[in-house]
Amino acid sequence: xxxxxxxxxxxxxxxxxxxxxxxxxxxxxxxxxxxxxxxxxxxxxxxxxxxxxxxxxxxxxxxxxxxxxxxxxxxxxxxxxxxxxxxxxxxxxxxxxxxxxxxxxxxxxxxxxxxxxxxxxxxxxxxxxxxxxxxxxxxxxxxxxxxxxxxxxxxxxxxxxxxxxxxxxxxxxxxxxxxxxxxxxxxxxxxxxxxxxxxxxxxxxxxxxxxxxxxxxxxxxxxxxxxxx
Amino acid sequence: xxxxxxxxxxxxxxxxxxxxxxxxxxxxxxxxxxxxxxxxxxxxxxxxxxxxxxxxxxxxxxxxxxxxxxxxxxxxxxxxxxxxxxxxxxxxxxxxxxxxxxxxxxxxxxxxxxxxxxxxxxxxxxxxxxxxxxxxxxxxxxxxxxxxxxxxxxxxxxxxxxxxxxxxxxxxxxxxxxxxxxxxxxxxxxxxxxxxxxxxxxxxxxxxxxxxxxxxxxxxxxxxxxxxxxxxxxxxxxxxxxxxxxxxxxxxxxxxxxxxxxxxxxxxxxxxxxxxxxxxxxxxxxxxxxxxxxxxxxxxxxxxxxxxxxxxxxxxxxxxxxxxxxxxxxxxxxxxxxxxxxxxxxxxxxxxxxxxxxxxxxxxxxxxxxxxxxxxxxxxxxxxxxxxxxxxxxxxxxxxxxxxxxxxxxxxxxxxxxxxxxxxxxxxxxxxxxxxxxxxxxxxxxxxxxxxxxxxxxxxxxxxxxxxxx
Numbered sequence: 001x002x003x004x005x006x007x008x009x010x011x012x013x014x015x016x017x018x019x020x021x022x023x024x025x026x027x028x029x030x031x032x033x034x035x036x037x038x039x040x041x042x043x044x045x046x047x048x049x050x051x052x053x054x055x056x057x058x059x060x061x062x063x064x065x066x067x068x069x070x071x072x073x074x075x076x077x078x079x080x081x082x083x084x085x086x087x088x089x090x091x092x093x094x095x096x097x098x099x100x101x102x103x104x105x106x107x108x109x110x111x112x113x114x115x116x117x118x119x120x121x122x123x124x125x126x127x128x129x130x131x132x133x134x135x136x137x138x139x140x141x142x143x144x145x146x147x148x149x150x151x152x153x154x155x156x157x158x159x160x161x162x163x164x165x166x167x168x169x170x171x172x173x174x175x176x177x178x179x180x181x182x183x184x185x186x187x188x189x190x191x192x193x194x195x196x197x198x199x200x201x202x203x204x205x206x207x208x209x210x211x212x213x214x215x216x217x218x219x220x221x222x223x224x225x226x227x228x229x
Numbered sequence: 230x231x232x233x234x235x236x237x238x239x240x241x242x243x244x245x246x247x248x249x250x251x252x253x254x255x256x257x258x259x260x261x262x263x264x265x266x267x268x269x270x271x272x273x274x275x276x277x278x279x280x281x282x283x284x285x286x287x288x289x290x291x292x293x294x295x296x297x298x299x300x301x302x303x304x305x306x307x308x309x310x311x312x313x314x315x316x317x318x319x320x321x322x323x324x325x326x327x328x329x330x331x332x333x334x335x336x337x338x339x340x341x342x343x344x345x346x347x348x349x350x351x352x353x354x355x356x357x358x359x360x361x362x363x364x365x366x367x368x369x370x371x372x373x374x375x376x377x378x379x380x381x382x383x384x385x386x387x388x389x390x391x392x393x394x395x396x397x398x399x400x401x402x403x404x405x406x407x408x409x410x411x412x413x414x415x416x417x418x419x420x421x422x423x424x425x426x427x428x429x430x431x432x433x434x435x436x437x438x439x440x441x442x443x444x445x446x447x448x449x450x451x452x453x454x455x456x457x458x459x460x461x462x463x464x465x466x467x468x469x470x471x472x473x474x475x476x477x478x479x480x481x482x483x484x485x486x487x488x489x490x491x492x493x494x495x496x497x498x499x500x501x502x503x504x505x506x507x508x509x510x511x512x513x514x515x516x517x518x519x520x521x522x523x524x525x526x527x528x529x530x531x532x533x534x535x536x537x538x539x540x541x542x543x544x545x546x547x548x549x550x551x552x553x554x555x556x557x558x559x560x561x562x563x564x565x566x567x568x569x570x571x572x573x574x575x576x577x578x579x580x581x582x583x584x585x586x587x588x589x590x591x592x593x594x595x596x597x598x599x600x601x602x603x604x605x606x607x608x609x610x611x612x613x614x615x616x617x618x619x620x621x622x623x624x625x626x627x628x629x630x631x632x633x634x635x636x637x638x639x640x641x642x643x644x645x646x647x648x649x650x651x652x653x654x655x656x657x658x659x660x661x662x663x664x665x666x667x668x669x670x671x672x673x674x675x676x677x678x679x680x681x682x683x684x685x686x687x688x689x690x691x692x693x694x695x696x697x698x699x
Contacts, residue, residue: 052605054604055691078607082606082608089605093602093605095599097240098240106606109233110603110606111607115233
């Protein structure tokens with residue numbers, strides 16, 4: 001579904017340049033859960049950002065459903081993020097001065113969805129993550145696990161094809177992390193393509209596809225047949 | 230989305246409350262300064278113009294003995310009567326030192342007095358006949374008389390209008406409205422009508438008999454206090470400073486009272502019919518002013534030049550001045566002063582705008598991560614920019630509305646202090662719809678403009694870098 005063809009990504013870092021990806025060619029299949037693993041600095045997050053059109057490759061092509069993401073305008077990229085993908089971050093990244101419910105509504109409101117239907121969809125997304133009753137609270141009044149669940153609700157509220165999660169359990173304790181993982185599995189069951197960047201062996205083991213990166217290159221690729229191994 | 234943008238922006242304004250308020254206050258101060266100066270300026274202009282309107286735009290005043298500007302320099306202050314009343318000259322500002330137009334036309338303060346006596350008096354019949362654009366004309370004499378009242382005695386101005394003058398030009402004498410008693414009934418009796426403040430100072434009432442220059446006169450009426458209160462306050466013009474002083478000077482120098490040589494101030498004068506005065510004392514006015522009414526549609530410039538020609542033909546020295554022309558030039562001057570003052574005040578608005586820019590720039594830096602979030606969930610560059618523009622625009626708007634209120638209060642207080650000092654009596658600041666709407670719209674635009682650059686920067690942030698920000 002999302003294909004990388006000879007992708008390089010170079011970041012300027014002061015005087016020097018950091019080569020985060022050095023010729024990655026790999027495809028993330030539709031459906032199921034894909035785990036991107038690897039040590040720090042191996043380019044996991046960069047790959048995720050490219051998949052979500054948050055960033056553009058220095059060289060190479062990233063396509064989603066056959067559309068070259070590099071050919072999109074700034075507005076086209078924003079619309080791609082607004083329609084096709086939903087992001088979940090390690091640091092939750094909720095807007096601090098909005099309530100949980102308003103955070104979840106936000107992607108819809110950015111797409112000019114009428115208030116009433118945005119509210120309805122946001123409430124049902126909160127129901128998926130079992131936080132309906134916490135909708136009126138601001139992020140600071142929520143626990144880490146709750147914040148991450150709000151973030152997941154926000155990522156799925158606009159019914160995207162792909163959920164991109166960057167270390168979603170990285171800031172959570174094991175038990176809470178497990179609940180988040182359960183949630184991600186439920187998203188797979190809802191026919192979402194879930195891509196998770198993770199250090200968590202449990203998540204990686206649970207994935208249908210595993211892409212292991214090292215030094216900006218694909219070290220190993222495991223593609224199962226769906227379901228647990 | 231617009232409404233949501235507003236809500237989002239309000240949320241962010243609230244989340245940094247102290248800084249938002251400080252920013253708003255910066256705008257508020259500038260707007261309040263502009264609003265108060267403009268509304269006071271317009272109020273002063275309106276009040277001054279009202280004086281002219283009360284006299285009548287069709288009136289031409291012929292001051293005898295040359296231009297009225299020669300007055301003031303040669304005052305015999307020992308004899309000058311303070312506007313406050315009889316025998317109080319010692320407590321008023323020395324007229325010889327400070328140019329005070331309100332004193333013009335008051336006996337003793339006018340060098341024109343001697344000039345007038347040698348210049349002769351305008352023959353109004355001849356004048357009306359000679360100048361086609363004139364409807365009617367009349368002479369108004371003043372002189373200084375000694376008066377004895379129960380409470381005080383001293384010298385006062387005596388104004389001697391004829392019966393026909395009172396019928397034709399009541400506006401010159403501030404409407405000549407009697408508050409108690411009655412108007413003159415008979416030219417054969419010694420009747421006097423007394424200005425409001427003179428009556429109070431002298432301690433007289435209707436029916437009293439008082440000696441005026443040795444003749445016994447019966448008080449038949451006491452006039453209502455003149456509305457404008459021109460020269461009413463014994464305030465020294467030197468006491469005014471700064472901007473108010475400038476406006477005060479302009480209002481005084483150009484005021485209608487100046488044109489009519491203080492005649493519209495009826496508070497500090499006695500009135501005896503001209504017919505009676507010349508019967509009792511003979512013709513010995515110290516000063517005579519000729520008042521002329523133009524026909525509708527007459528050309529002012531032409532009429533003025535024809536009057537000048539006729540005056541020289543009569544061998545009289547005099548200067549005709551049209552109320553209409555003076556009003557127009559005063560209006561221009563006052564408008565210019567108001568504009569200059571408001572422009573200076575506008576600097577404060579600009580400073581407020583720079584403060585806003587600073588706040589918004591800081592806000593963009595602080596909210597970098599939030600911008601990253603918004604972009605990650607699909608916000609377009611334009612939407613991010615709009616969010617920040619609405620944010621700063623709202624702060625500008627709040628500052629503008631509060632500044633409008635503060636400026637309004639300021640000018641209401643200001644007019645209480647300025648009114649008497651300006652010599653235009655009580656006047657109200659004018660808040661027109663254009664001022665209010667203009668200020669509100671301008672403050673939103675200033676806010677948005679100040680936020681434009683920070684907002685543009687925000688919209689250009691790379692989402693990945695923005696998300697990495699702490």
